Amino acid sequence: MLVDLWTGQQLYAREPHRRFMPASVTKVMTAYTAFKLVGEGKLKLDRRFLYTQALEDEWYAEGSNMFLRAGERPTIGQLLLGITTVSGNDASIAIAEAATGSTGAWLDLMNANAAALGMNDSHFGSPNGYPDGGKTYTTADDLVKLGRAVTQDYPTLFHRFFGHRRLKWGEITQANHDPITGQVEGGDGLKTGYTAEAGYTLVGTAERGGRRLIVVLAGSPTARMRDTAGRNLIEWGFREFSPERLFAAGSEMGRAQVQDGASRSVGLSLDNDFAAALPADPANTMQLAIAYRGPVEAPIAKGDPIARLQLRDANGTVVVDAPLLATQDVPKAGLFRRIGNAFAKWFG
Template sequence: MSVAHPRKSIAWIAGIMISCIASATSAASLDTIAKQAVLIDMSTGTTLFEKNAHQRMATSSMSKIMTMYMVFERIKAGRLSLDDTMPVSERAWRMQGSKMFTELNAQIKVEDLIKGVIIQSGNDASVVLAEGLSGSEERFAEEMTKRARELGMADSNFKNATGWPDDNHYSTCYDLALLAEHLIKEYPEFYHYYSQTEFTYHGIKQGNRNPLLYRNMNVDGMKTGHTETAGYGLTASAERNGRRLILVVNGLPSMQARADESARIIEWGFREFESYALFKKGEPVEQAAVWMGAAGTVPLVVEDDLRVTMNRDERKNLKVSVVLEEPVPAPVAKGTRLGKVVMEAPGFSKREVPLVAGQDVERLGFIGRIGAAAMHLVSGSGS
């Protein structure tokens, strides 16, 4: 690994192995029989593998992740409680496919409905929640689509709360991975429902359909899906040693293929890639010279912890540089962007991370500025 600076070496960074946040060309060493797939390291945002990741597809019951996002959002906003109850309409009661086996006209607690959707993949429970929150499933689906757009899910459109087949109901592997990331980050207090392996309602015990929960591989969510059109799909997440991977696959030919392919891809992601801490939030990366400042330099820091992921075979061919224009004229306000860290490696897109002032630097007073200007003239005259 080489480290460079436009003006001076920052050799103390040497030895840190990093990568750009992008799709790794080395991922071509992996293939899958899934029609669509994406594997993302959530800790750094690195796409480790993708196949038709932006191709629109029928998402079947994986759509229920969006349904749950909408429910969790309302609970966190104080507009809904886990202890609230919702009525079962005839429409919800008559839903076919996977079911919670709700009773017609029953009042069911929201928490039980959540378990019915996540663990039992209940189409009836999904409709109960949709009607209870928005008055109708159609209105709820419109709200799902609107919220998805706000989350950056540009290639998703929802026509129902269940994933029931509809030509205008679709998403992509990338969008579902993005949704999973939002749900895990924003609603960690509710994520535990996804790891629950069974739930009994109305005297009927059903197991969680996520096959990876039953394998010793640190998977703790999220949701399966299957229709004749879409094939077998899975959105899954696993965490090891501070790294969280999100996998979305779809279009697999059988339940067994879904389980085996998903496990294989996740294990590959943990085995072939590693995540490295580069800089902590607020930790000085470089010092920038300050012109006419009460201090001669200002520390440059990253705004958030900077972790990066790279393939183990690629980590030696990396270049890290700090780019800044100096001296920086005083006054300097803390948080002002003054430069950037640039990371490049063969097979990875260039990544740039802003550097900001780590502290305020006041401007020199009038007498100080005169002295600094005179010193500059003297030092510059011999150049």
């Protein structure tokens, strides 16, 4: 799946609502949950956490690792770098316990955050994506929502903790396996994943000229195939689509018929700018349409959302959709006006 975050437009999608196991891509939600706590002032980046022997016994060298040792006191910021740069399973568990006192409480936060973001087909059963019998699952569409939240809601934290090419902890230096960061122009995150059950997964992003694309891949049979496909999709999206602001906020786009109103129609205007990523190939034509269930019954208040402006591709698929608001109040018509409207409807 490839999405232009500037317009919200899907540039490519195949089974975007199909559930899959995300593996270490789960850690993007762990990072988001930490970012949210930091943003709310509930978690300090310089706060230290005593890594225990029990945690070392359970997680040292278990899958991708920061290689934390008992007795070490990493800061929350260091743990976040361990999560975002080298995909530390140990760092993910550590930040969960440091922030909330238990993995269970942290998972409650992760799932509450997922629900708040509208990730309705996702559930998290671990902070790190380690195999958990299918308790952790998500969809490409949900991961786009998460990627949008990480990059747009917490841009300063995103740029501080994502996009590093390597990390040294103690005497161990490790590289970041993200195939987008530093390898595609504007590439600056987010995460790869792999387990035998999940295959090779990716959520990646790049920004050029203020325009950000996000790509999600799942179930790839090899890392090389995943990495190549991710880079190619990002490059294709920037090359084959051009972002355009088609209409400014406040533009009146048409009128809707009104039933039993003092006026027989009402103007429809945009609340926000209407933008789209338009295909470079002129053969890929698109059409604008106004959609609403009408006639709209009075009374209508100015600003009521009563229709949608839709940009449709050649197959009729809606690629961009925005609300249209009533430009004026339309009170309910009096008795005689309603009778006149009825005659006009039947005989006009």
